[in-house]
Amino acid sequence: MKRYLLSTVLLLPIPLASAVEILRWERLPLAVPLQVGQERVVFIDRNVRIGLPASLQGKLRVQSAGGALYLLASESIAPSRLQLQDADDGTLILLDIAAEPAKAGQPALEAVKIVEAERPAPRDTVEASAPRPAPPTPLPVALTRYAAQNLYAPLRTVEAVPGLGAVPLPGDLNLDSLLPELTLSYRALAAWRLEDLWVTAIRLRNRSLRWIELDPRRLQGDFVSATFQHPDLGPKGDATDTTVLYLVTRGRGLAGALLPAISPVDAALNLPRSSSDEE
Template sequence: MKLTLSSLLLLMLTGVATSVIAVEILQWQRLPLAVPLHVGQERIIFVDQNVRVGIPRLLKDKLRIQSTGGTLYLRANEVIEPTRLQLQNVTTGELILIDIAATVANDSAKLEPVRIVRAGSENPDKPSGDTAAEPPAKPRQTPIPVVLTRYAAQSLYSPLRAVEQLEGVSQVRVNHALNLEGLLPALPVSATTIGAWQLEDFWVTAVQLRNQSSVDLQLDPRELQGDFIAATFQHQQLGKQGKAEDTTVLYLVTRGHGLAQSIMPNQSRIDASSNLPDARETAHEK
């Protein structure tokens, strides 16, 4: 069978048209977005932001979530009642709430991908990296060490929805085995890094302190050994070992580098009495 040029063009155009995948656009207006799922089918969500997902424990075995480059892949393994997920921008801390519910599909039709855009966006297809029309950033009214310490404390102690947005902040990988014995050499405490964040050229590192003695301890930043821009204790006192109050968090702000480069070399404690003359030798000389 011979095909004319017009027939070939028609077939080519038809093939292109049928290969285009429709995408559902959802605008984030601080109201939860409904994203239905079908059991056994994967649904893709384009967020155009680097986000982390807050998942309720009850969905651990019911929902598979994979995330890469601002794209989420959701696959329900069984029926899921309406449940809320929290998507948090790792740079700004902004939250996006989506309500999912998984049902058994009556037919083989697949759900189309979803793209989430900010409310008021005139052109959803415009790349998120195009910032030519964005207004210049406003100067910060609060010093960076202050806002960075506050953000770290909220990230550790506050629910995800209560963490204030902080543009430009990023979480930094920490070495949990970092030797911090020289941090507070005068106090019987153990110190372990539990988290770190960076904003511009400032770093804040959260260090967990635990009392290793049977007495209460007062915490004084003047006893810290190291090169720090700022230091803040979550609590000013540690209860004796074994009490609920025997643990707190210390926030250390450094500039130009992380905590490892700001810690003083560990020095062994010196027993001053070891340098005193022996009493028997003194008596013999007399």
């Protein structure tokens, strides 16, 4: 099974002082050959994550700085594929690389700049100004599917969702009020936003020694939709004791949709004191 190491880099356009090879991304893999021991620069105007096959560990160095990727092969590399995933909308760009020793007198390879293929202009102003048809998939469903694919699926299978972007999680998010009657631990993993909808992925772990059935109707809070990755949780310590919950909220992030945590109250504190107590 191939494993990929993911890193996040912010790539911005910078002035190019030397010759640059322009490659247009048209959803077909882009060939970027390398020469052993010679660094090649790749420019791309996207905030991307890099999927690097485990087989390239120790053979290919990948660095980022000043809006560029720097690829340096330390030995020959058979044809391999790198995956660049847009961190905002999930779009993938595929690079096919291979490295060979440079031949005598062969010049160094020039830098590469990746640009998007031009999109066709609207046929007329009437069509351009017409409202967009409603998406075939309801937005809460699209958000939930995107979140699940990001956590469980390989990068190449993640479906791009235009306009969707990752959002930061509050550092003081208290999730204990979600399912207060169940013995669970919670951890917020990630969140994304599309228009006025947010989706937050939360890891649930069973801390009891019994099976727990997960019912979205038990959730406490103001949610548009709630989806569990699995229908139940196994006992603590079992391989099935953990799952992920996807909560979709409207107009605000998860923190604004949770119910306030209620501290337990000792009813005896409000009872009138007896004469014996006063003595």
